[in-house]
Amino acid sequence: xxxxxxxxxxxxxxxxxxxxxxxxxxxxxxxxxxxxxxxxxxxxxxxxxxxxxxxxxxxxxxxxxxxxxxxxxxxxxxxxxxxxxxxxxxxxxxxxxxxxxxxxxxxxxxxxxxxxxxxxxxxxxxxxxxxxxxxxxxxxxxxxxxxxxxxxxxxxxxxxxxxxxxxxxxxxxxxxxxxxxxxxxxxxxxxxxxxxxxxxxxxxxxxxxxxxxxxxxxxxxxxxxxxxxxxxxxxxxxxxxxxxxxxxxxxxxxxxxxxxxxxxxxxxxxxxxxxxxxxxxxxxxxxxxxxxxxxxxxxxxxxxxxxxxxxxxxxxxxxxxxxxxxxxxxxxxxxxxxxxxxxxxxxxxxxxxxxxxxxxx
Amino acid sequence: xxxxxxxxxxxxxxxxxxxxxxxxxxxxxxxxxxxxxxxxxxxxxxxxxxxxxxxxxxxxxxxxxxxxxxxxxxxxxxxxxxxxxxxxxxxxxxxxxxxxxxxxxxxxxxxxxxxxxxxxxxxxxxxxxxxxxxxxxxxxxxxxxxxxxxxxxxxxxxxxxxxxxxxxxxxxxxxxxxxxxxxxxxxxxxxxxxxxxxxxxxxxxxxxxxxxxxxxxxxxxxxxxxxxxxxxxxxxxxxxxxxxxxxxxxxxxxxxxxxxxxxxxxxxxxxxxxxxxxxxxxxxxxxxxxxxxxxxxxxxxxxxxxxxxxxxxxxxxxxxxxxxxxxxxxxxxxxxxxxxxxxxxxxxxxxxxxxxxxxxxxxxxxxxxxxxxxxxxxxxxxxxxxxxxxxxxxxxxxxxxxxxxxxxxxxxxxxxxxxxxxxxxxxx
Numbered sequence: 040x041x042x043x044x045x046x047x048x049x050x051x052x053x054x055x056x057x058x059x060x061x062x063x064x065x066x067x068x069x070x071x072x073x074x075x076x077x078x079x080x081x082x083x084x085x086x087x088x089x090x091x092x093x094x095x096x097x098x099x100x101x102x103x104x105x106x107x108x109x110x111x112x113x114x115x116x117x118x119x120x121x122x123x124x125x126x127x128x129x130x131x132x133x134x135x136x137x138x139x140x141x142x143x144x145x146x147x148x149x150x151x152x153x154x155x156x157x158x159x160x161x162x163x164x165x166x167x168x169x170x171x172x173x174x175x176x177x178x179x180x181x182x183x184x185x186x187x188x189x190x191x192x193x194x195x196x197x198x199x200x201x202x203x204x205x206x207x208x209x210x211x212x213x214x215x216x217x218x219x220x221x222x223x224x225x226x227x228x229x230x231x232x233x234x235x236x237x238x239x240x241x242x243x244x245x246x247x248x249x250x251x252x253x254x255x256x257x258x259x260x261x262x263x264x265x266x267x268x269x270x271x272x273x274x275x276x277x278x279x280x281x282x283x284x285x286x287x288x289x290x291x292x293x294x295x296x297x298x299x300x301x302x303x304x305x306x307x308x309x310x311x312x313x314x315x316x317x318x319x320x321x322x323x324x325x326x327x328x329x330x331x332x333x334x335x336x337x338x339x340x341x342x343x344x345x346x347x348x349x350x351x352x353x354x355x356x357x358x359x360x361x362x363x364x365x366x367x368x369x370x371x372x373x374x375x376x377x378x379x380x381x382x383x384x385x386x387x388x389x390x391x392x393x394x395x396x397x398x399x400x
Numbered sequence: 401x402x403x404x405x406x407x408x409x410x411x412x413x414x415x416x417x418x419x420x421x422x423x424x425x426x427x428x429x430x431x432x433x434x435x436x437x438x439x440x441x442x443x444x445x446x447x448x449x450x451x452x453x454x455x456x457x458x459x460x461x462x463x464x465x466x467x468x469x470x471x472x473x474x475x476x477x478x479x480x481x482x483x484x485x486x487x488x489x490x491x492x493x494x495x496x497x498x499x500x501x502x503x504x505x506x507x508x509x510x511x512x513x514x515x516x517x518x519x520x521x522x523x524x525x526x527x528x529x530x531x532x533x534x535x536x537x538x539x540x541x542x543x544x545x546x547x548x549x550x551x552x553x554x555x556x557x558x559x560x561x562x563x564x565x566x567x568x569x570x571x572x573x574x575x576x577x578x579x580x581x582x583x584x585x586x587x588x589x590x591x592x593x594x595x596x597x598x599x600x601x602x603x604x605x606x607x608x609x610x611x612x613x614x615x616x617x618x619x620x621x622x623x624x625x626x627x628x629x630x631x632x633x634x635x636x637x638x639x640x641x642x643x644x645x646x647x648x649x650x651x652x653x654x655x656x657x658x659x660x661x662x663x664x665x666x667x668x669x670x671x672x673x674x675x676x677x678x679x680x681x682x683x684x685x686x687x688x689x690x691x692x693x694x695x696x697x698x699x700x701x702x703x704x705x706x707x708x709x710x711x712x713x714x715x716x717x718x719x720x721x722x723x724x725x726x727x728x729x730x731x732x733x734x735x736x737x738x739x740x741x742x743x744x745x746x747x748x749x750x751x752x753x754x755x756x757x758x759x760x761x762x763x764x765x766x767x768x769x770x771x772x773x774x775x776x777x778x779x780x781x782x783x784x785x786x787x788x789x790x791x792x793x794x795x796x797x798x799x800x801x802x803x804x805x806x807x808x809x810x811x812x813x814x815x816x817x818x819x820x821x822x823x824x825x826x827x828x
Contacts, residue, residue, distance in 0.1 A: 079697035086696045086704045104690035109697050324682040325709060337682065356686055385684035385729075 040064075042145065042316075042343065050153045050314040051304075051371040055364045058373055059095045062318055065343040066098045066351055067091065073349035076113035080349040096320055096329050100339050100352040106297055107132035114139045114347045125182035125296035134182075136297055139347040146300030146344055147189065153304055153314050154193050157256060157290060164219035165194020166212070166255070168228025168237045170201045182296035183229065186260065189299065190227040200228075200237060207240040216251060223254050229261035230291065234276065242283045253285035260292045260302070263380060273309060293378050297350045301342040303376075310362060311378065312371040317342040319376055321359050335360040335379055356382045403565055406523050407535040407556040408542045415565060418555060419572045422518050425552040427489045430481070430516040430802070431474045434549050439510060440467040442541045452533050457637070461503045461534075464788055465510060473514065476790065477798050487802040489516035490598070491574035496522045496566075496588060498580045501638060502530035506538075507788045508577055509554070515801040518553035520569055525560040567591050575801065578602065600800050602793050605643035605752035606724040607785060609634075610740060613653030613661040615758025627757055628668035630783025634755055636678050636710075637786055640728035644753045644785040647726045648733045650743060652758075658736035666705070666713060673710045673730070684729045685709045691727045719746045740767050744774065751775035752793060755782045 040061045053061065070092070074081045080101070088099035105111065112119065120143055123136040138146070173184050191197060198215045200208055215224075228237065241250050257280070266276065277289045293311055294302035301317035313319055320329050321336040330336040338359040341352045358379040367375050401415045428435055446452045446462035453459065463469065481487040493512040497505035505521050512519050523531065535556060542551055559565050570576060570591050578585050579602045593599060609631065619627065635645050651658035680688070692712050696704055700721030706712040709730075716722055716735040719742070723733070737743070740763060754776050756764065764779050777794040780787070790798045 082697050082699055082701075083693060086701060087693070102686060102690040102693055104686070105693050105697065108690075108694045324685070337686075354686075354689075356683075382682045382686060385681055385687050385727075 045315045046148060046152055048315060050156050050316075051312055051373065053315045054372045055374065058315060058318060061315070062341060062343060063092065063095045063098070066095070066341060069343065069345070069349075069351040070099060072346065073113045073351070077111060077349050079109045079111060080113075095318070095341070098341065098352045100341075100354045101349065102354045103134070103295070103297055103356060104132075106134040106136060106350070110135065110137075111348050111350070112137040113349060119347070121185075123182060123185050123296050123299065134296055136299075136350065137348050138299075142345055142347040145346070147192065149300040149314070149316050149344055150189055150302065151192060153302060154190075154258070156304070157258065157288075158193055158223075158225060162193060162195040163222075164196040164198075164215070164224040165191070166198050166200050166215060166224065166226040167191070167194075168200050168226060168233050168259075170203055170205065171199040172203045185296070185299060186229070186294075187227070190258065194225045194227075201232070205232075205236050207236055209240075209244065209246065212250070220251060220254060223256060226252070226255050226257040226286075228257075228259055230259045230263060230276075231261055231265050233257065233259050233280075234266055234271065238280055238283055242279070250283070251285050253287060255284075255286050256288045256290070257286050258290050258292065260294060267380070273305075277309075295340070295353075295355065297353055298340055298342040298345065300344050303340075306367060306371050306375075307369040308367065308375075310367070310375045312367065312375060313373050316344060319359060319361070319374060321361050321376070322354070324382075330361075332361050332363060337382060338378065358382055401565065401568065404558045405555065406531075406558040408539045408551055408554055410535075410539070413555075415568055419569065422492060422520065422553060422555060423572060425518060425549075427491065427518060428513075428516045428549050428553065430487060430489065431470075431477060431514055432516065432549070434545075434547055435513055435516075436467075436470055436474070438541060438545050438547045438550055439465045439470045439514070441545050442538065443467070445537045445541050445544075446534075449533070449537055451529075452537060455530050455533070457503050458530060458533065460786075461506055464507070470514065473790065473798070477515070480796075480798060480802075484808060485804040485806050487515070487799075488805055489518075490801060490803055491517065492520065492572055493517045493575045493577060493801065494520050494522070494569050494573040496576070496578045496580065496584070498584075499524040499526055501579075501642065502528050503534070504579055505531075505556075506534055508579065511790065511797045512575075512577070512801050513550070513554065515798060517575070517801060520555045520557060520573075522566070522569070523556055523558045525558060563591065570597075573597055575600065598800075600795060600797075602643075604750060605793065606748075606750050607644045607646045607753035607755065608648035608650060608743075608751065609646035609755040609757075609782060610650040610652055610743070610759070611661065611665070611756070611782075612758030613651050613657035613736075616661040616665065617657060624664065624668050625671070627782060628665065628672045630781075631665075631669060631755075632672040632676065632678075633783060634785035635732075636673070636676070636730065638728075639680075639684065640726075640730060642786060645728070646753070646755055646785065647724065647728075647731070648722050648735070650740075651734070651736045652738070652740055653736075654738075655736055662734060662736070666707070666711070670707050670711055673708065678710050678730075680709050680729045684727070687727045688712060688729045688731050692731060695721075695723060719743070722746060724750070740764075741770055743767075744770055747771055747775040749775050752777050753785055754779045755785045756780075757782045 074084050084099060092098040118139045119137045120140050121138045125134045167187060169187050173187060198211060200212055202208060280286045280289060290305040292302040292304045303311045303313050306312055318341050320339040322339055323330045323336050335358055338355045338357045340355060345351050359376055360379060361374045361376045363375045365372055402412050403415045405411045405413050443462045443465035446458055495508045497508055509519055509521055570593050573593055574597050576593055576599045578588050582603045585601045585603045651662055692714060695701055695714055700718050701714050702717045703715040711730045713732050713734050716733055719735055756779055790796060
């Protein structure tokens with residue numbers, strides 16, 4: 040089974056046992072591929088992961104933070120087409136992900152294949168819950184910019200809903216709905232932007248009754264930290280959006296700059312699912328073995344897409360839980376899971392920290 | 401400008417007025433009975449207090465402040481204060497302790513107070529249980545012992561990143577003591593002091609440990625377990641983030657002996673970690689894992705061994721690949737080498753502590769002489785890395801907290817009858 044074969048299957052069609060076999064073979068091939076092409080990665084394998092993986096759970100992983108300190112590239116510099124950057128949570132070091140044309144194309148194709156599952160084969164009118172000024176420098180994309188750009192492919196007649204000051208363009212939104220609101224259209228944005236700048240501005244301005252987005256399909260992604268502070272979980276998010284705008288079809292996805300393309304998509308039941316191209320392994324934070332179903336742990340994500348950098352198996356800093364396997368009630372196969380948020384940051388100790396004096400003005 | 405006072409009597413003060421008052425108060429005599437008695441009472445109160453007893457670092461502090469320990473310090477002070485020089489307080493000492501090692505502000509205070517100084521201690525706006533307990537007991541003890549002299553010469557201020565407060569205090573300061581990282585030292589150092597004032601700084605430091613392989617292999621099982629236990633204390637007490645907690649373990653001897661000793665030692669250390677039930681948070685572990693992977697990816701690491709989240713050992717092919725920018729939490733670089741002197745080439749000024757096992761005084765002295773100032777301020781047996789001492793970071797703090805008044809030439813009173821005096825004048 041190759042990448043091309045999988046592009047011809049529905050994206051969530053492999054059951055868990057078949058997928059493990061397919062992914063193990065692909066991932067072992069990728070490990071070998073990157074070992075031969077990326078020196079820092081080869082050193083990791085030699086010292087930390089000397090034995091070849093006999094099961095999917097044995098495939099070597101790298102901690103996601105390594106993309107901040109190491110240049111992890113498996114292609115010559117002249118073949119790097121795009122460098123993705125993402126700040127992560129610490130706000131200081133930046134992840135760098137090196138994409139060549141082939142990998143970028145695999146990512147685009149896979150994302151299209153996965154989104155096609157929700158959107159159908161045709162491009163539909165699209166609202167971007169973001170600001171046009173995001174798209175300034177196209178050679179060095181922020182993860183947010185790359186995410187928006189990647190999703191733009193699935194829409195047409197794009198409407199940028201926010202100005203540079205994150206104010207909702209209500210007039211433009213009214214015109215968009217008047218023109219496209221009677222048939223399916225797509226909305227995309229980061230979870231927090233949708234909440235703070237679309238939902239709140241509509242709800243606060245008292246125009247809910249005239250803002251009918253019931254034919255919209257909202258796809259969103261990103262952290263829940265700020266929403267959790269307002270005690271808003273996924274169910275509440277969907278309930279409030281529906282009440283304010285009529286939006287009924289709302290899907291989040293889980294993804295990261297280090298594995299663009301093979302995103303994990305929310306089903307109609309509110310759980311996340313991995314497409315045929317990827318999977319999650321939830322690991323016990325003490326033994327680092329896979330946890331049993333129903334037991335939370337640290338999320339490892341695997342993806343068969345990355346050829347230009349060794350990011351096919353990554354230990355994230357997120358917590359997650361698998362609720363069931365091959366037991367979806369809405370047509371998905373494989374693991375049914377949720378992401379529970381970040382591993383809490385380690386408290387700093389020690390004497391080399393008087394009081395972050397440098398931060399003072 | 402008003403500032404929060406965290407102790408000895410909590411409240412709020414006008415800073416200028418508080419500075420005037422503390423300058424007006426007479427400095428106590430070095431090792432004045434009132435200050436010595438206060439320390440003993442404070443130590444006893446710490447040992448009694450149910451809340452304080454929950455924190456091992458407060459027990460250690462109480463131990464260092466007990467009457468016998470203070471008496472020993474006084475004896476050492478009197479040795480300095482003899483001959484042609486007498487030691488007098490510098491005046492007002494401004495202490496800027498680290499935010500995260502909660503007992504340092506008291507250690508810093510006690511040496512300055514015993515030597516007769518007035519003290520202003522800056523506490524960060526972040527409160528910790530340990531700091532609150534210390535301030536409470538300090539206040540209670542001061543009231544119980546009626547230490548008026550101490551109350552008028554001690555001020556614990558709590559303020560955030562306010563440079564104007566630091567500047568106002570600094571302008572009245574005779575000695576400024578900055579604990580904390582390079583960043584804080586550089587930043588605070590740019591705040592002016594009066595021309596005569598001095599500054600003592602404790603920037604980022606690093607520590608390592610050396611064990612003679614044959615000495616370890618000759619040790620019996622209980623001794624090995626004891627050594628691992630003491631090494632555990634040095635390393636894990638502050639999650640290996642203390643400046644004096646070792647980050648590099650050097651095995652000295654023949655390669656086979658070193659390898660055998662290392663294997664046994666790491667198993668003993670892992671047993672200690674289990675015995676003490678030390679647990680690293682997942683966040684701290686992931687940070688350590690990322691650092692360890694980064695070190696391996698850079699090359700120069702011959703093996704990676706992590707028997708648990710709490711211990712990760714990276715063996716160096718080359719001593720030069722040792723990294724001091726280290727997240728702590730139980731990460732040890734390790735290397736095998738033929739002689740202690742092999743370390744000379746990698747030691748830097750910021751290397752503060754060497755903890756050791758199996759070396760004679762002459763070897764350590766020779767090593768210090770061959771370093772000739774490159775680095776290392778102290779060499780202590782394994783298990784004593786975190787022990788506070790008047791000698792710290794190359795300073796003698798008893799000396800730093802005082803000025804020497806040199807009295808030259810005058811004969812002793814007993815010799816002061818006129819003829820002798822005149823005779824002496826002629827001779828000299």
